[in-house]
Amino acid sequence: MSLISVKNLYKEYGDNVVLEKLNLEIKEGEFCTLVGPSGCGKSTFLKMLLGQETPTRGTFLFEGKPFPKEPSVERGIVFQRYSVFSHLNVLENVMLGIELEKSRFFGKLFGAKRKEAKKIAMDMLESVGLENSAYKFPSELSGGMQQRLSIAQSLVKKPKLLLLDEPFGALDPGISADMHTLIQELWKKNNLTLVMVTHDLHEGFHLGTRLLVFDKIRHDPHAPDRFGATITYDIPISDTSETTLNKIDKSIKKREKNDN
Numbered sequence: 001m002s003l004i005s006v007k008n009l010y011k012e013y014g015d016n017v018v019l020e021k022l023n024l025e026i027k028e029g030e031f032c033t034l035v036g037p038s039g040c041g042k043s044t045f046l047k048m049l050l051g052q053e054t055p056t057r058g059t060f061l062f063e064g065k066p067f068p069k070e071p072s073v074e075r076g077i078v079f080q081r082y083s084v085f086s087h088l089n090v091l092e093n094v095m096l097g098i099e100l101e102k103s104r105f106f107g108k109l110f111g112a113k114r115k116e117a118k119k120i121a122m123d124m125l126e127s128v129g130l131e132n133s134a135y136k137f138p139s140e141l142s143g144g145m146q147q148r149l150s151i152a153q154s155l156v157k158k159p160k161l162l163l164l165d166e167p168f169g170a171l172d173p174g175i176s177a178d179m180h181t182l183i184q185e186l187w188k189k190n191n192l193t194l195v196m197v198t199h200d201l202h203e204g205f206h207l208g209t210r211l212l213v214f215d216k217i218r219h220d221p222h223a224p225d226r227f228g229a230t231i232t233y234d235i236p237i238s239d240t241s242e243t244t245l246n247k248i249d250k251s252i253k254k255r256e257k258n259d260n
């Protein structure tokens, strides 16, 4: 059974058709990267996977059941700009995720339970390489370290599905390369299913197991909102070649040029 099953899905905001006729099956353990022109609905799709948005029409299943309408611990997200709490230190930021889950009423744990949460959070910080920054505040961290913290914050809740929306987009190339290694390690170690949006086609081609391209097949230059994007390429990464890469790159650039 697929972890995610999407059939004939549409997403519209008023008259703006963002996604149309989307069909997709994602199995547990896949690492899908998602590329496409700006504004084609990539973040919207992730928000639907997270439970922040609902499709307008179509079938949308998680483990064979209708998608939970609210975000839940099964699904975590990391955005391009980090979303941690600036008044909490690194360790407290990671512990907060555990505390909120285990003590919904107080949002805080005490005694042995707190000690246990601290140990889990420290282990998580170690696995993202932040064990020496546990008592620093987010403002004292570099961009790459902040993203490591965001990832730790999501992973500590043990999600099945981790969603990444251009998580490395704001980082220098050298730092992104380190993050690529990290995310691949974490994906394998935690048996995650990953869906990652990226603007960097090379990143999309080399990082995951499957590349998805969102784009419009139909385009009305006089009414750009009339048609939505759909999946135009769905390629297992092992099958990719430079020719395919160039072809996709050209079609994305062409669409972005037409839209501007």
Ligand SMILES: Nc1ncnc2c1ncn2[C@@H]1O[C@H](COP(=O)(O)OP(=O)(O)OP(=O)(O)O)[C@@H](O)[C@H]1O
Residues within 6 Å of the ligand: 013, 016, 018, 036, 037, 038, 039, 040, 041, 042, 043, 044, 045
């Ligand atoms: N809450 C909303 N209300 C109305 N329209 C929205 C909303 N969120 C997104 N949209 C519209 O949906 C379309 C897709 O937006 P989305 O952010 O998903 O694109 P994207 O592919 O992630 O783009 P980018 O690559 O620039 O991040 C855009 O036309 C946007 O204006």
Ligand SMILES: [Mg+2]
Residues within 6 Å of the ligand: 042, 043, 044, 165
């Ligand atoms: Mg986006």
